[in-house]
Amino acid sequence: MNSEVKQTQPSIQRAFASRYAMNMFFTILILFILSYVGSRMFTHMDLNLYGYMVGTLVFLFGLFYRFLSWSERPPAKLMIQKGKKLVFRKRTAQTTTNDIGLQRFIWNRGLYRWFQHMMMGWGVIISCFVTFPLVFGWMYFTMDDNGFYTVVFMGLNLLTISADGFLAFLFYNSLNITAIMVITGASMAIYRRLKNMQARAEQTVIFDFMPLYMLLFVSITGLLLTVSNVFFHGFLQPELSLVHQFSVIVTLIYLPFGKLAHIPMRPLGIYVKNYREHYAKESMKKCKVCNNEFVSTEQSNDVISVLNQNEIQFKKEEGFHLAELCLPCRRNYRISKFSGVKTHLTKAKEANQDARG
Amino acid sequence: MKKVLYIELENCIGCRSCLAACTQCGGHEERNRNYVIDVNPFVDRQTMPMMCLHCENPPCARSCPVQAIQVHETGAVLSAMTEKCLGCQNCTIACPYGIPKFDVEQNLMYKCDLCIDRTKDGIPPMCASVCPTDTLQWVTEEELAVKKSQFRLSNGMMASMEDPYLENKTNVHVSLPGILEGKEKLF
Numbered sequence A: 001m002n003s004e005v006k007q008t009q010p011s012i013q014r015a016f017a018s019r020y021a022m023n024m025f026f027t028i029l030i031l032f033i034l035s036y037v038g039s040r041m042f043t044h045m046d047l048n049l050y051g052y053m054v055g056t057l058v059f060l061f062g063l064f065y066r067f068l069s070w071s072e073r074p075p076a077k078l079m080i081q082k083g084k085k086l087v088f089r090k091r092t093a094q095t096t097t098n099d100i101g102l103q104r105f106i107w108n109r110g111l112y113r114w115f116q117h118m119m120m121g122w123g124v125i126i127s128c129f130v131t132f133p134l135v136f137g138w139m140y141f142t143m144d145d146n147g148f149y150t151v152v153f154m155g156l157n158l159l160t161i162s163a164d165g166f167l168a169f170l171f172y173n174s175l176n177i178t179a180i181m182v183i184t185g186a187s188m189a190i191y192r193r194l195k196n197m198q199a200r201a202e203q204t205v206i207f208d209f210m211p212l213y214m215l216l217f218v219s220i221t222g223l224l225l226t227v228s229n230v231f232f233h234g235f236l237q238p239e240l241s242l243v244h245q246f247s248v249i250v251t252l253i254y255l256p257f258g259k260l261a262h263i264p265m266r267p268l269g270i271y272v273k274n275y276r277e278h279y280a281k282e283s284m285k286k287c288k289v290c291n292n293e294f295v296s297t298e299q300s301n302d303v304i305s306v307l308n309q310n311e312i313q314f315k316k317e318e319g320f321h322l323a324e325l326c327l328p329c330r331r332n333y334r335i336s337k338f339s340g341v342k343t344h345l346t347k348a349k350e351a352n353q354d355a356r357g
Numbered sequence B: 001m002k003k004v005l006y007i008e009l010e011n012c013i014g015c016r017s018c019l020a021a022c023t024q025c026g027g028h029e030e031r032n033r034n035y036v037i038d039v040n041p042f043v044d045r046q047t048m049p050m051m052c053l054h055c056e057n058p059p060c061a062r063s064c065p066v067q068a069i070q071v072h073e074t075g076a077v078l079s080a081m082t083e084k085c086l087g088c089q090n091c092t093i094a095c096p097y098g099i100p101k102f103d104v105e106q107n108l109m110y111k112c113d114l115c116i117d118r119t120k121d122g123i124p125p126m127c128a129s130v131c132p133t134d135t136l137q138w139v140t141e142e143e144l145a146v147k148k149s150q151f152r153l154s155n156g157m158m159a160s161m162e163d164p165y166l167e168n169k170t171n172v173h174v175s176l177p178g179i180l181e182g183k184e185k186l187f
């Protein structure tokens, strides 16, 4: 951080009651300006969508609140500080593609789970990317007489498409497609939770099923709107539209607090990976007992400092902190405490600890 | 009635039933989360189980940047929540007993959850259910109190408390080898 920022920061912060208030203020300000520019001075706001706008603002309040109270915890604070500095590493792009785009780590948990999560995840993300710009007037469509649509994004004519072309089809139906994706994924997830005894053991109704039902509620009511318009000449359209709006707003308000909170949080996984890769290259910690490298020096020190802040000290009379021992040595060290035999100093490899189920 | 896991270390014969049973618990996806350690491998065959001791103030959870490790109302310190864990492995470094395991492929930490789907209903965890030598026992607070009173031997060898045997207060209680000298054993 340079000195200039250091000087100005407190005075800006002093103008607000809390960091929370400040962040919230600037976010709303930015949204406002973007909408002003995007909708050509509010001439293209879709007022049918204002309920969503209010919902989004409440969602932002919740998200900021959750994020700020969470980021004050010592381990989170450290990870965010260090991750921020490393974000421009070359590997960031690759990590983002693998972990967020393709969700490879879920692939490694099983094909079924991967497919269900890709469907739900991308269904939700694309829906947001379509809906938010529409709600805030960042994106809208104008139609000339010639059968062409102009897509306007942030006040700029982005592209002109034929009204019955393939691209136009995708634009009209994007939310229908994502709704089908989410319904597929969420149904698969519910099915897995009901059928698979292992999944069942871990789940609780409120925490694990609620978000799935909410996603279904949103997607089905959204899809019904289309069905009503296309097949039933808009039968029950106003009612359906209200129910759908309600479902979206409730989900938005719930989002920062339940299981779905991992959606805005997950990108921090990139920080974490950068942190681990970068500091591992810099220097590895050697176990104080067996000399094997087991984690980066930085992380070992960070964990020690985080534990210290929680008033947990594992300094031993041998002169090491327990976080400076590799895992097998730490287990053996405990056995030595229990048994009085110097197990951790015995030069034997730990026996295989993986039973075959 | 609240029951706790109680370990009598010296009874262990190294059969590793607890490891095999652990793989079969719901949610464990056929991988065990506990350890059986050779105490003095070049000298004798004595083994001792190493389990998560479910610390009252768990360092693993304190070091997790995203609060992926939750403490259940029974005191059990749960495995990482799959959707939250970012795979930083802080928890594996912070645990004073070297317990959490990490799956690099799945980018996910997993650890003993005291078979929470069983123990929350008072059913013993898998390891204690199968242990043939009563090394791992699932006992009521009263039974534990009786055990402790039996151990009011002058050597003070009940390691349910702090240093030098343990680092912190734990929900799992451990009795050290040698305690039951002079007591008749039932098995």
Ligand code: SF4
Pocket: B063, B064, B065, B066, B067, B068, B069, B080, B084, B085, B086, B087, B088, B089, B090, B091, B092, B108, B109
């Ligand atoms: S590996 Fe997962 S559970 Fe462990 S500290 Fe990191 S985020 Fe938390």
Ligand code: SF4
Pocket: B051, B052, B053, B054, B055, B058, B059, B060, B061, B077, B094, B095, B096, B097, B098, B099, B100, B111
């Ligand atoms: S023994 Fe280790 S894994 Fe278990 S609760 Fe304590 S710190 Fe966490």
